[in-house]
Amino acid sequence: MGSRAPSAPLQSKLRQVSFELLAECPHTRARAGVLHTPHGDIETPVFMPVGTQATVKGLTQRDLAEELGAQIILANTYHLFLRPGHELIRKLGGLHRFMSWPNAVLTDSGGFQVFSLSGLRKISDRGVVFQSHLDGSSHTFTPESTVDVQLAFGSDILMVLDECPEYPVSHEYARESMHRTVRWAKQANDHFRSRIVESPTRHALFPIVQGSMFPDLRRECAAALVDLDADGYAVGGLSVGEPRPLSLEMVEATEDLLPRDRPRYAMGVGMPAELPEYVARGIDMMDCVLPSRNARNGYLFTSAGRVIIKHARYRDDERPLDEKCRCYTCKSYSRAYLRHLFQSGEILYAVLATRHNIRRYLDIMRGIRHAIISKSFPEYLKCVRAAAADVD
Amino acid sequence: MGSRAPSAPLQSKLRQVSFELLAECPHTRARAGVLHTPHGDIETPVFMPVGTQATVKGLTQRDLAEELGAQIILANTYHLFLRPGHELIRKLGGLHRFMSWPNAVLTDSGGFQVFSLSGLRKISDRGVVFQSHLDGSSHTFTPESTVDVQLAFGSDILMVLDECPEYPVSHEYARESMHRTVRWAKQANDHFRSRIVESPTRHALFPIVQGSMFPDLRRECAAALVDLDADGYAVGGLSVGEPRPLSLEMVEATEDLLPRDRPRYAMGVGMPAELPEYVARGIDMMDCVLPSRNARNGYLFTSAGRVIIKHARYRDDERPLDEKCRCYTCKSYSRAYLRHLFQSGEILYAVLATRHNIRRYLDIMRGIRHAIISKSFPEYLKCVRAAAADVD
Numbered sequence: 001m002g003s004r005a006p007s008a009p010l011q012s013k014l015r016q017v018s019f020e021l022l023a024e025c026p027h028t029r030a031r032a033g034v035l036h037t038p039h040g041d042i043e044t045p046v047f048m049p050v051g052t053q054a055t056v057k058g059l060t061q062r063d064l065a066e067e068l069g070a071q072i073i074l075a076n077t078y079h080l081f082l083r084p085g086h087e088l089i090r091k092l093g094g095l096h097r098f099m100s101w102p103n104a105v106l107t108d109s110g111g112f113q114v115f116s117l118s119g120l121r122k123i124s125d126r127g128v129v130f131q132s133h134l135d136g137s138s139h140t141f142t143p144e145s146t147v148d149v150q151l152a153f154g155s156d157i158l159m160v161l162d163e164c165p166e167y168p169v170s171h172e173y174a175r176e177s178m179h180r181t182v183r184w185a186k187q188a189n190d191h192f193r194s195r196i197v198e199s200p201t202r203h204a205l206f207p208i209v210q211g212s213m214f215p216d217l218r219r220e221c222a223a224a225l226v227d228l229d230a231d232g233y234a235v236g237g238l239s240v241g242e243p244r245p246l247s248l249e250m251v252e253a254t255e256d257l258l259p260r261d262r263p264r265y266a267m268g269v270g271m272p273a274e275l276p277e278y279v280a281r282g283i284d285m286m287d288c289v290l291p292s293r294n295a296r297n298g299y300l301f302t303s304a305g306r307v308i309i310k311h312a313r314y315r316d317d318e319r320p321l322d323e324k325c326r327c328y329t330c331k332s333y334s335r336a337y338l339r340h341l342f343q344s345g346e347i348l349y350a351v352l353a354t355r356h357n358i359r360r361y362l363d364i365m366r367g368i369r370h371a372i373i374s375k376s377f378p379e380y381l382k383c384v385r386a387a388a389a390d391v392d
Numbered sequence: 393m394g395s396r397a398p399s400a401p402l403q404s405k406l407r408q409v410s411f412e413l414l415a416e417c418p419h420t421r422a423r424a425g426v427l428h429t430p431h432g433d434i435e436t437p438v439f440m441p442v443g444t445q446a447t448v449k450g451l452t453q454r455d456l457a458e459e460l461g462a463q464i465i466l467a468n469t470y471h472l473f474l475r476p477g478h479e480l481i482r483k484l485g486g487l488h489r490f491m492s493w494p495n496a497v498l499t500d501s502g503g504f505q506v507f508s509l510s511g512l513r514k515i516s517d518r519g520v521v522f523q524s525h526l527d528g529s530s531h532t533f534t535p536e537s538t539v540d541v542q543l544a545f546g547s548d549i550l551m552v553l554d555e556c557p558e559y560p561v562s563h564e565y566a567r568e569s570m571h572r573t574v575r576w577a578k579q580a581n582d583h584f585r586s587r588i589v590e591s592p593t594r595h596a597l598f599p600i601v602q603g604s605m606f607p608d609l610r611r612e613c614a615a616a617l618v619d620l621d622a623d624g625y626a627v628g629g630l631s632v633g634e635p636r637p638l639s640l641e642m643v644e645a646t647e648d649l650l651p652r653d654r655p656r657y658a659m660g661v662g663m664p665a666e667l668p669e670y671v672a673r674g675i676d677m678m679d680c681v682l683p684s685r686n687a688r689n690g691y692l693f694t695s696a697g698r699v700i701i702k703h704a705r706y707r708d709d710e711r712p713l714d715e716k717c718r719c720y721t722c723k724s725y726s727r728a729y730l731r732h733l734f735q736s737g738e739i740l741y742a743v744l745a746t747r748h749n750i751r752r753y754l755d756i757m758r759g760i761r762h763a764i765i766s767k768s769f770p771e772y773l774k775c776v777r778a779a780a781a782d783v784d
Contacts, residue, residue, distance in 0.1 A: 053732070053733075053736045053738055054729075054732065055733060055736075055738050055739075055740040057738065057739050057740070058739040058740065058743070059740070060720070060724075060740065060743065060744070061724065062720065062724070083732070083735065083736060084707070084728075084732045084735075088707065088708060088728070091708060092708060092710060092726070092728055092729075093710075098726070098728070098729055098732075099725075099729060100724045100725050100726075100729065315476070315480065316480060316483060316484060318484060318485075328452070328454065332452075332453065332454070332492045333491075333492050334484065334490070334492075336476075336480070336484055336490070337446075337484075337490055337491060337492065339476075340445070340446065340475070340476045340490075341445075341447060343475065343476075344445045344447075344475060346445060346447050346449065347447075347449050347450040347739060347742055347743070348447040348449070348450065348451070348452065350739055351450070351452065351739070351743065352452070
């Protein structure tokens with residue numbers, strides 16, 4: 001498969017987003033690196049906050065970039081395609097300019113949302129026809145069209161259209177679906193390469209390893225996608241309802257087949273204690289709505305475990321949410337005040353809670369990276385596992 | 393009434409919040425001054441953003457104090473009495489500490505909300521019994537109890553309990569109600585003075601001129617309240633549905649009776665073009681939910697008039713909301729992006745829109761103050777009136 005062979009000179013020249021490995025843990029598969037993009041360098045492993053509709057709910061772009069230090073965010077192709085539309089975003093100078101975001105953007109292909117959000121949908125080998133969850137209007141995504149949509153956005157990293165099967169599905173269905181995903185990835189990749197030859201802008205396209213919860217299918221898929229010599233690879237179809245150990249197993253089954261010199265992205269994961277587990281299995285990039293969605297729902301992540309802010313015990317709790325956190329929320333406000341805002345349904349609650357939870361995730365990732373570089377990642381992992389076992 | 397006589401030495405010593413007049417317009421009643429409070433100096437005329445539940449919806453305290461330059465905000469006694477409760481706020485160090493707000497706070501007496509928000513309510517000479525809009529529980533506000541509640545908050549400026557009649561009411565009812573308001577003000581004032589003798593903290597208590605839309609009652613009320621030698625005076629019962637010229641008339645009817653050396657506060661006003669009209673009639677302080685509530689509803693105030701952000705014409709409008717505004721929203725985002733956020737129901741819309749609208753109001757007040765000090769207020773007023781006549 002040649003996945004670990006050095007890139008040929010021609011390929012290097014074509015490389016749109018380059019990945020630099022800085023350190024590898026000798027005891028796990030963890031790596032620390034830098035992903036160079038047209039919108040800045042991204043220190044990996046990295047967690048990407050989710051900005052579905054071109055906004056990370058409740059945060060300004062300045063808070064996100066300057067205070068929280070987010071180097072890359074994720075935006076959703078499905079949502080932005082439907083509203084405000086990719087042609088409008090192109091006309092307004094692309095997603096970065098539209099939303100006034102200076103750093104990198106990764107957009108998903110829309111596949112996951114088509115399968116989870118839209119009404120009637122019909123998959124064929126050509127692509128997927130679906131109904132908008134907003135107004136019921138009918139649309140089609142093909143491997144080629146979602147590349148075009150994401151190029152209109154000007155995303156730094158594009159994802160190929162994939163089929164993300166429910167959990168559980170039969171081996172037979174998973175196999176058929178995985179083969180479709182591989183075919184779509186090849187079509188998307190061909191289309192992408194012809195499009196970027198036309199245009200001088202720099203982007204990367206990541207294919208997505210599928211195969212449901214079947215290690216043999218995951219390996220077959222990874223092997224086939226490696227032939228595309230992509231700038232990075234994703235492991236998709238996780239967090240679809242399967243037991244958590246199974247998600248990690250699927251990454252393990254895939255990882256050794258993916259090129260060592262390209263970033264690996266586990267899509268849609270995970271809880272704080274899971275972040276280092278994915279990193280230990282060779283993952284460099286992750287995204288998840290958990291820190292932002294849970295924040296809004298009153299579920300806060302702290303260095304001492306979770307805080308369910310509505311609980312009466314926080315009513316007169318003068319302490320900051322997390323005594324070890326340096327975010328604006330923890331530096332300025334008490335748990336009692338946060339609880340009051342939550343109970344009162346105030347916007348400021350969502351603003352402050354999201355700010356903290358995203359900061360917590362980014363701080364965890366910075367801690368993980370530091371541990372890898374300082375050669376203490378195995379000890380770091382041990383501590384996290386011991387703490388996780390202690391938490392209710 | 394001695395309202396314009398210099399304060400006697402004893403009175404000066406007792407003065408809790410002192411007002412310094414810096415400039416008076418020779419052609420109108422407009423004044424510029426400084427209100428000295430335990431939580432900083434307030435440049436008047438001033439607009440006070442409304443932070444009903446100990447938060448100005450959508451803004452952090454840092455944005456409000458540092459970026460927008462708000463020197464004082466208003467919080468609502470009725471809401472905070474019901475949730476989280478004044479005893480909790482007292483226990484947590486008072487409202488400033490509870491909400492992490494470094495500048496001054498004015499709290500209303502709760503009267504207006506009792507009359508506009510609560511369920512069944514019964515007025516007697518003793519006070520008002522009312523049902524919580526949150527859970528239907530029964531509570532009583534008396535002139536003395538609302539002083540105690542506001543002292544528990546640690547407000548810099550407290551308001552006396554008043555009866556705020558609906559519009560319209562008969563002269564007979566308005567007279568009876570006004571007399572009750574005057575009696576309550578005296579009781580509140582006596583209670584306040586005995587309470588602050590006990591306690592070394594500094595506060596001010598403002599009585600409220602009522603009298604519905606009857607100039608004779610307004611004047612009778614003002615004359616009676618001036619005898620209390622209060623640190624400042626409010627004109628209440630405005631913006632209750634009356635035609636706008638009538639609100640201004642009620643202020644005119646009252647103003648010459650109020651002591652020149654004390655701040656005057658017009659409660660619950662107004663639209664941008666009305667702000668200088670109140671100032672021209674001798675008003676130093678105003679508050680209103682309009683800039684924040686309208687922001688959330690998509691109604692934005694700009695130096696070139698209103699912008700209803702949902703309108704299709706803004707769909708691809710790359711310009712900032714207000715080209716002349718220096719707020720974060722206008723410096724960073726386009727109308728097209730704001731419209732997208734509004735249409736998508738995103739939290740960031742409320743955050744950015746409120747930031748702009750509050751900034752707009754505070755900028756207007758800074759412009760008014762500058763005009764008074766630089767002796768150009770009549771010209772300023774002329775321009776505002778001409779522009780208002782132009783606007784649809």
